[in-house]
Amino acid sequence: MASRAEPVSLRRPQPTDFDELARLYKASQTHFHGRASSDFDQSRFAKTLADSEWASNEYFLICNGDDSAIAGTINLSQIFFGGFQNAYLGYQLFAGFTGRGLMTEAVRQILEFAFADLGLHRVEANVQPGNFPSIRVLERSGFNREGFSRRYLKIAGRWRDHERWAIIREDWKKRKTNDSCPGDR
Numbered sequence: 001m002a003s004r005a006e007p008v009s010l011r012r013p014q015p016t017d018f019d020e021l022a023r024l025y026k027a028s029q030t031h032f033h034g035r036a037s038s039d040f041d042q043s044r045f046a047k048t049l050a051d052s053e054w055a056s057n058e059y060f061l062i063c064n065g066d067d068s069a070i071a072g073t074i075n076l077s078q079i080f081f082g083g084f085q086n087a088y089l090g091y092q093l094f095a096g097f098t099g100r101g102l103m104t105e106a107v108r109q110i111l112e113f114a115f116a117d118l119g120l121h122r123v124e125a126n127v128q129p130g131n132f133p134s135i136r137v138l139e140r141s142g143f144n145r146e147g148f149s150r151r152y153l154k155i156a157g158r159w160r161d162h163e164r165w166a167i168i169r170e171d172w173k174k175r176k177t178n179d180s181c182p183g184d185r
Helices: 015-027 042-051 102-117 132-140 169-179
Strands: 008-011 058-064 070-080 086-093 122-127 144-155 158-168
Touching (some): 008 102, 015 070, 058 086, 058 102, 070 102, 086 102, 102 122, 122 144, 132 158
Antiparallel strands (some): 070 086, 122 158, 144 158
16 A cells, blocks of 8 residues: 655745755755765855746755655746747755655645646656666656656766656546546545
8 A cells, every 4th residue: 555645845945945846956965966966055056046936947945744854856947838848847855854755745735836837738847777776756746757868867967768658638537537536446
């Protein structure tokens, strides 16, 4: 039987979050090695805050529901409207917060935001092939593997392969309807 995800809330980053985020990035250097950048300073944080003002970006902090501690980050970037209605999903949990269902719940919430609030048609996520915990989050969230991109993204000075995963609005709606049917549990 699958365990129930811990409570999670998403909130926009505030200038006062810098010190806690700097501490979390530093503590997560080994955890992120080869998968995400742990470089974090005032300049990067200022850029994140500035970028979040654009309609093409939505940034959130993932907060632990029990104590509101920052557990990770999640964002939608390169948001397109019009005929494309697509966004790219990015996410990470800091060291010490993995394995508790927090990310699966955060992805569920951001998909609700993407499809119900923003009216998007598609959300795409790219993940390194060996990042099995992240792949499991995408699978549990209803994403489908669509392809493979060689040397897709430069992380820690090296171009890394990624798998392309996506979910479309119709599949999300169907999944949401099935999840809310008591007889299906």
